[in-house]
Amino acid sequence: MNIVSCTFCKKPFASLGGRICPACMEQIDKDFITVRDYIYEHKHSNIDRIAKETEVSKQIIMHLLKEGRLIIDSPDGDGLLLCEMCKAPINTGRLCKNCIGKVASSMDKNVDAHKKPEIKEPEPNLKGSAKIGN
Numbered sequence: 001m002n003i004v005s006c007t008f009c010k011k012p013f014a015s016l017g018g019r020i021c022p023a024c025m026e027q028i029d030k031d032f033i034t035v036r037d038y039i040y041e042h043k044h045s046n047i048d049r050i051a052k053e054t055e056v057s058k059q060i061i062m063h064l065l066k067e068g069r070l071i072i073d074s075p076d077g078d079g080l081l082l083c084e085m086c087k088a089p090i091n092t093g094r095l096c097k098n099c100i101g102k103v104a105s106s107m108d109k110n111v112d113a114h115k116k117p118e119i120k121e122p123e124p125n126l127k128g129s130a131k132i133g134n
């Protein structure tokens, strides 16, 4: 177990591998419900308006987008999220489809590489997620 400082509140906590403390995790889960419900009611909203109306910080909304829990429903993701490898606009997660494919095939080739990139593809079952936009 390591002591790390939380990405959100900057407080040190004993981590099992994550960068978010239990208190912030709980807050993010609550905020996720708030934002998801807001998006169901206001399908044509954007991230600034969502942050203002729900009082959820943009940082948390971005975090939910990167985790694939929220999806921006427009082809270029309104330019809010960029692929971390090629900087192409994406609407959820961290990498575009191309780069996810590249990473997957390079991981096959380097099976004993010590550092694996932290890539988490969005869950195929999107029951709990919501879309921003139209």
Ligand SMILES: [Zn+2]
Residues within 6 Å of the ligand: 006, 007, 008, 009, 010, 011, 020, 021, 022, 023, 024, 025
């Ligand atoms: Zn925290």
Ligand SMILES: [Zn+2]
Residues within 6 Å of the ligand: 083, 084, 085, 086, 087, 088, 095, 096, 097, 098, 099, 100
């Ligand atoms: Zn890419």
